[in-house]
Amino acid sequence: MSMDLALLNAVIAVAKAGGFREAARATNSNPSRLSDAVRRAEQQLGLRLFHRTTRTVMLTEAGKALLDRLLPAMTEVEAALDAVNKFRTTPTGTLRLNVPVSAARLVLPAIVPAFLARYPEIQLEIIAESNVVDIFQAGCDAGIRYDERLEQDMIAVPIGPRVQRFAIAAAPCYLDRKGRPQHPRELLDHACLRGKYASGIMAEWAFEKDGEIIKLQPAGPLIVSIGAAVDLAVETAIAGLGVVQLFEQWLRPHIEAGQLEPILQPWWQDFSGPYLYYPDRRLVPTPLRAFIDFIRELPES
Known part of the structure; x- marks a missing residue:
């Protein structure tokens, strides 16, 4: 029996993602096309590969047996x-x-243009989001994280600056009205513009000085999802409505332009730079290998 590899790839994508919509997002396809491919694969095999309900898509015993070998x-x-x-x-x-999103904005612009210039036949696709995902289910070859604590079957390679830090700032007009805090705990009396992770967890504001670490959950008039919406918090701070904490690289242009004024600088906390991570497997795909070799050539910063 012969079968188009595209049909088998559709079966694998749906099985890995656990649904047609999820598989479509991971493969940059659409649910109806994948559904049709799976249906044709089942017709050619004469077997049902998935149990389908309105809420779930699960492999049948025949589907599991096929995937184990496939x-x-x-x-x-x-x-x-x-x-x-x-x-x-x-x-x-x-x-x-x-x-x-922070890596897409602060790390990759210094890397991607030169990489694409060297390897014009590689197509690079960047999926930027704030929550950590399973790169396999997302249909990706590798990912970037801001810590080296990865699964045992993952390899981590440093990418971008090796040390970064969080900065905190507000508009001069806001600080003229509300005062300039001299200690992190004074932020509890200020309007703080905060971020929330996709999981619903509010991001802590952390500070460190002379071995003393302080973590706060300040209050304020604005909460944004960590990711693309962070720019709204920055613009709100520039408008004089509160204090914002973010990557120093993100705030630095606004500080240098005089739109924001840095505060509590002795308390700004350093953290390790990001890592490119990918599965520990025998053969790394050629485009990924080229990217790994490229970033290893770059000087550390």
């Missing part, structure tokens, strides 16, 4: 294609990275 085989197919790809003078293919 996944290692498809890995070998990818390895064979990648081995052939190595004979090209220029690496080619697609590289999908799942990254925090």
Whole structure:
């Protein structure tokens, strides 16, 4: 029996993602196309591969048996294609990275243009979001995180600045009205513009000086989701409506322009820079290998 590899890939994508919509997002496809591919695969096999309800999509026993044998085989197919790809003078293919919004804004602009200039036949796709996801379910080759605590089957490679820190600032007009705090606990009497993770957890404001660490949950008039909405908090601070804490790189242009004034600088807390992480497997896809080698060439900052 012969079957189009595209149909088998659709079955794998739906099984990994646990649904057609989730698989469509991970593969940059659409649910109806994947549903049709799975239906055709089932017709050719003469077996139902998934139990479908309005809420869930689960593998049948036949589907589980197929996936158990299919996944290692498809890995070998990818390895064979990648081995052939190595004979090209220029690496080619697609590289999908799942990254925090902060990395997309503060880290990758110094890397991506030069990488694409060196490898014009590689297509780089960046998926930026604030919550940590399973890179496999997201259909990505690698991801970026801001700490090195990764699963045992992951490899971490430093990328971007090795030390970063959080800055805190407010508009001069706000500080003229409300006063300039000299200790982090004084922020409890200020209007603080805060961020919330996708999980619903409010981000703590952390400070450190001479070995003393202080963590606060200040109050304020605005809460934004950590990610793209952070710019709204910055603009609100510039408008003189509160205090904002964010990556120093993010706030630095506004500080240098005089729109924001830094406060509590001796208390600004350092943290380790981000890491590129990817599965510890025998063969790394050629586009990802090119990217890893490229960032390892860059000087540490």
